[in-house]
Amino acid sequence: MPDDAKMRTVKLGMLGCGVVGGGLVKLLAKHRDDFRANGFDLKLTHLAVRDVRKDRGVDLSGVEVTDDPMKVANDRGIDLLVEVMGGNTLAVEAGCAALVRGIPLVSANKSALARSMGRYAEAAKQGGTGICFESAAAAHIPIIEVLDRSLACEELSVIKGVINGSTNYILTFMERAGCEYEDALKDAAAKGFTEADPTLDVEGIDAAEKLTLLAFKAFGAYVPPDQVHTEGVTKIGQVDVLLATALDHRIKLVAAARRGEDGLSLRVHPALVHRGELLADVDSEFNAIILEGPGFKELTFLGKGAGELPTASAVLNDIVKMIRQPDTSTLPGFKRTGGDVQLADTRSLKLCYFLRLAVEPAHVDGVLSALKGLGLVVLSHAQVSHGGRNFLGVISDVIEESRMMTALSEIARVAGVTQTPGLIRLDKDNYRDIVEREQSTYFGSSLER
Numbered sequence: 001m002p003d004d005a006k007m008r009t010v011k012l013g014m015l016g017c018g019v020v021g022g023g024l025v026k027l028l029a030k031h032r033d034d035f036r037a038n039g040f041d042l043k044l045t046h047l048a049v050r051d052v053r054k055d056r057g058v059d060l061s062g063v064e065v066t067d068d069p070m071k072v073a074n075d076r077g078i079d080l081l082v083e084v085m086g087g088n089t090l091a092v093e094a095g096c097a098a099l100v101r102g103i104p105l106v107s108a109n110k111s112a113l114a115r116s117m118g119r120y121a122e123a124a125k126q127g128g129t130g131i132c133f134e135s136a137a138a139a140h141i142p143i144i145e146v147l148d149r150s151l152a153c154e155e156l157s158v159i160k161g162v163i164n165g166s167t168n169y170i171l172t173f174m175e176r177a178g179c180e181y182e183d184a185l186k187d188a189a190a191k192g193f194t195e196a197d198p199t200l201d202v203e204g205i206d207a208a209e210k211l212t213l214l215a216f217k218a219f220g221a222y223v224p225p226d227q228v229h230t231e232g233v234t235k236i237g238q239v240d241v242l243l244a245t246a247l248d249h250r251i252k253l254v255a256a257a258r259r260g261e262d263g264l265s266l267r268v269h270p271a272l273v274h275r276g277e278l279l280a281d282v283d284s285e286f287n288a289i290i291l292e293g294p295g296f297k298e299l300t301f302l303g304k305g306a307g308e309l310p311t312a313s314a315v316l317n318d319i320v321k322m323i324r325q326p327d328t329s330t331l332p333g334f335k336r337t338g339g340d341v342q343l344a345d346t347r348s349l350k351l352c353y354f355l356r357l358a359v360e361p362a363h364v365d366g367v368l369s370a371l372k373g374l375g376l377v378v379l380s381h382a383q384v385s386h387g388g389r390n391f392l393g394v395i396s397d398v399i400e401e402s403r404m405m406t407a408l409s410e411i412a413r414v415a416g417v418t419q420t421p422g423l424i425r426l427d428k429d430n431y432r433d434i435v436e437r438e439q440s441t442y443f444g445s446s447l448e449r
């Protein structure tokens with residue numbers, strides 16, 4: 001261990017001491033000897049919280065605590081700022097104030113980073129420093145490091161995954177308990193898997209913000225969350241879960257960024273995922289991210305995407321990375337060129353689709369023929385009874401979304417269809433890929449042509 005004279009003291013300022021910040025305080029104490037063995041003493045010296053009197057159950061002795069984040073960000077005594085406060089206004093002001101002064105920033109605030117990336121980048125440039133945000137994208141999955149360094153020069157075509165734990169918990173619960181969305185949401189809230197206001201999670205906004213960060217690192221293109229095609233899970237019903245199960249699929253909220261011939265498409269929406277695929281096995285608060293590229297085919301990452309210690313640990317690893325190699329920041333980080341932000345029109349997507357149709361058993365054959373007449377190739381279908389009604393679930397072959405939407409309005413008028421049809425995309429845009437991977441399990445006897 002270096003002697004005390006050679007020991008470098010690094011003073012941290014921190015904004016927020018809730019779930020993530022509290023976890024970080026615990027980890028700082030736990031790893032103190034490791035830091036010292038590597039020649040630095042990491043000390044939390046300044047902290048901003050809303051309520052300075054709250055007992056946080058962690059040792060904050062020797063820490064100057066204020067309710068003013070700007071005071072911490074501008075304090076000349078700090079060497080690095082950690083932002084685990086959340087929000088989109090003060091968090092950005094404080095983070096940028098520190099960066100402009102040349103103080104590096106480690107942030108878990110996906111929303112602020114995704115929405116104000118330009119401001120952060122400009123402030124970092126002005127101050128000649130950088131930002132690390134591993135914890136913001138998928139908490140404990142070190143995907144940013146992989147994209148920024150390990151695969152910096154790898155051509156990527158797809159980054160996709162299940163990246164919101166709350167919705168994944170809700171969908172898993174609906175399947176296991178056989179309940180409707182509202183009851184699963186209540187259970188998720190009772191177990192602390194959602195925020196007091198669950199809108200950001202259940203409407204897919206949290207996943208869209210993370211996808212902005214992932215796509216930026218994967219493709220060098222900045223697509224603000226508001227330009228990500230975003231649909232949440234609030235319209236998923238138990239009947240959809242039952243039909244998906246009958247068709248050997250599970251419903252997941254999938255976030256996907258794809259570079260295709262038409263440009264880049266960024267989408268967050270519920271998707272039917274075949275049971276044979278890894279994404280189908282990702283349950284509850286776990287996240288999974290899959291990378292695809294022509295040179296390596298596929299890489300998969302699985303881990304905890306939220307929670308006190310997984311997130312705090314990712315924050316701490318960023319801090320240590322910044323201390324050991326100050327130029328290893330994620331922003332600016334490794335710049336990928338060719339990130340032309342040509343956004344693909346969602347209507348031109350070519351995917352497989354799942355349709356939920358309320359159809360009396362006597363009309364099923366007629367409805368299937370009508371679908372064929374509307375240009376849909378039905379790959380697979382199943383029926384379930386729910387709430388005293390018969391439902392037909394259909395998986396179509398790849399079709400352009402605009403054609404699917406036109407067909408959908410026609411399907412509602414087909415004789416025997418007694419309710420507005422429901423539609424969920426599949427996580428599939430490549431028919432050949434499906435055939436190659438799933439021929440034995442998926443296509444077996446149920447493939448209809």
Ligand SMILES: NC(=O)c1ccc[n+]([C@@H]2O[C@H](COP(=O)([O-])OP(=O)(O)OC[C@H]3O[C@@H](n4cnc5c(N)ncnc54)[C@H](OP(=O)(O)O)[C@@H]3O)[C@@H](O)[C@H]2O)c1
Pocket residue numbers: 015016017018019020021048049050051052054067068069083084085086087090108109110111135136139305306307308311
């Ligand atoms: N929780 C996770 O699993 C997770 C995972 C990945 C990323 N993140 C991100 O990490 C950040 C923090 O999340 P969290 O779950 O730790 O949140 P949290 O438990 O709500 O904690 C927020 C902390 O910030 C403080 N704070 C909020 N507004 C403030 C203000 N205006 N001035 C001073 N202090 C303020 C709060 O002070 P008081 O305690 O006094 O109210 C609290 O200590 C968010 O950006 C979140 O998106 C969280």
